[in-house]
Amino acid sequence: MGKSDLDLKELGFGTLAIHAGQTPDPVYGAISTPIFQTSTFVQKSPGVIVEDYDYSRAANPTRTALEANLAALEGGKYGICFSSGLASIAAVIHLLKSGDHVILNDDVYGGTFRLFDKVFQQLGISHSMVDMSDTKALEAAFNPQTKLVWIETPTNPKLKIIDIQAVAKIAHADKVLFAVDNTFATPYLQKPLELGADIVSHSSTKYLGGHSDLIGGALVVNDKELSDKLHFIQKAVGAVPSPLECFMVLRSTKTLHLRMDAHCKNARQIADFLKQHSAIEQVMYPGLPTDPGHEVAKRQMKDFGGMVSFVIKGGLEKSRKMLERVKIFSLAESLGGVESLVDHPAIMSHASIPKKMREAMGISDGLIRLSVGIEDSTDLVEDLKQALS
Ligand SMILES: *Cc1c(COP(=O)(O)O)cnc(C)c1O
Numbered sequence: 001m002g003k004s005d006l007d008l009k010e011l012g013f014g015t016l017a018i019h020a021g022q023t024p025d026p027v028y029g030a031i032s033t034p035i036f037q038t039s040t041f042v043q044k045s046p047g048v049i050v051e052d053y054d055y056s057r058a059a060n061p062t063r064t065a066l067e068a069n070l071a072a073l074e075g076g077k078y079g080i081c082f083s084s085g086l087a088s089i090a091a092v093i094h095l096l097k098s099g100d101h102v103i104l105n106d107d108v109y110g111g112t113f114r115l116f117d118k119v120f121q122q123l124g125i126s127h128s129m130v131d132m133s134d135t136k137a138l139e140a141a142f143n144p145q146t147k148l149v150w151i152e153t154p155t156n157p158k159l160k161i162i163d164i165q166a167v168a169k170i171a172h173a174d175k176v177l178f179a180v181d182n183t184f185a186t187p188y189l190q191k192p193l194e195l196g197a198d199i200v201s202h203s204s205t206k207y208l209g210g211h212s213d214l215i216g217g218a219l220v221v222n223d224k225e226l227s228d229k230l231h232f233i234q235k236a237v238g239a240v241p242s243p244l245e246c247f248m249v250l251r252s253t254k255t256l257h258l259r260m261d262a263h264c265k266n267a268r269q270i271a272d273f274l275k276q277h278s279a280i281e282q283v284m285y286p287g288l289p290t291d292p293g294h295e296v297a298k299r300q301m302k303d304f305g306g307m308v309s310f311v312i313k314g315g316l317e318k319s320r321k322m323l324e325r326v327k328i329f330s331l332a333e334s335l336g337g338v339e340s341l342v343d344h345p346a347i348m349s350h351a352s353i354p355k356k357m358r359e360a361m362g363i364s365d366g367l368i369r370l371s372v373g374i375e376d377s378t379d380l381v382e383d384l385k386q387a388l389s
Contacts, residue, residue, distance in 0.1 A: 021068025033065040035247045062243040073187040076220040078227035085203025087239035088217030098124030101145040132162040152181040157345040157369040161293025168196025206336030262374035263306025284309040316365035325387040335371035343369045
């Protein structure tokens with residue numbers, strides 16, 4: 001009786017997080033998956049290899065364990081890991097060819113926009129950006145060359161909620177591939193494959209890694225043919241994560257459920273605090289009953305996540321002051337780590353989006369984004385209180 005006998009379908013998220021993909025090492029019985037820090041594997045006879053392992057760009061046992069683990073957490077069959085979130089997005093775009101067209105949500109992650117706009121556009125892959133809460137606008141954006149719909153929900157930095165099932169229905173009516181970047185929600189809070197997505201994408205740099213100490217990406221799919229194509233791109237293009245990075249993500253997913261519960265609990269308290277503060281113009285958090293995305297979020301998410309955005313009265317001057325005064329929150333890009341971060345999208349994370357477009361997207365100079373960590377919530381609220389006073 002070994003772990004390979006476990007029926008993954010019957011297990012809860014925490015059990016999967018700790019056990020899926022991770023059988024004890026057959027040689028010494030090590031309980032944690034070893035870091036197979038090797039480029040090549042010795043062959044018994046020419047072409048006779050152990051399992052699939054002949055060269056670590058093609059496959060590595062630490063990576064295989066992580067791919068199985070993430071697939072199980074997303075409720076999918078196949079995981080494919082990459083050296084960064086953007087490398088996993090690029091792998092999906094490599095499924096397309098010159099002349100194809102992609103539809104993105106209008107406030108997609110800045111790096112995703114840059115990848116389409118500056119890299120793949122010149123290779124003949126065009127894109128449209130659409131407010132996905134408007135299904136008529138989405139339907140109108142399709143043309144005969146449309147091959148992929150790509151969304152994030154909650155979106156960044158405005159934390160808008162997109163109805164995954166509604167978009168899946170529209171994309172599939174046109175036989176178009178539908179991908180969801182699940183970085184902000186994580187599989188603990190939201191499972192896009194179960195809601196109709198064909199591909200789930202992650203920057204494991206964020207909540208999956210969870211400790212602000214690695215860069216990584218992953219895709220999860222259910223379709224064997226799609227998985228084969230993406231594994232081929234992974235090997236052929238070569239943006240693979242190192243065995244050490246894979247080990248670190250595997251170590252982190254074991255506590256994903258615990259961390260996410262703590263992130264969500266703290267974020268809710270901070271959103272409530274900001275909501276009643278006189279220096280704040282608007283709070284964006286799908287957990288607030290007044291938030292426009294609340295009803296859909298309640299339907300498709302288990303909880304509302306650890307990200308909170310808000311608009312401070314007084315624009316750039318006031319936000320700069322607040323950002324310089326925080327003590328526990330650190331002024332930094334990125335998100336999803338155990339420590340709380342604060343970001344000024346217009347100057348920091350979303351600076352790669354042209355100013356005109358940023359303004360059209362509502363990324364004003366007073367907009368501030370918090371990645372709420374898992375410190376004690378009273379300390380976090382006190383820190384914001386003194387920074388805003
Ligand atoms: C960070 C991020 C990415 C890019 O991931 P990297 O690991 O930085 O390459 C993609 N999508 C979202 C939603 C992100 O937050």
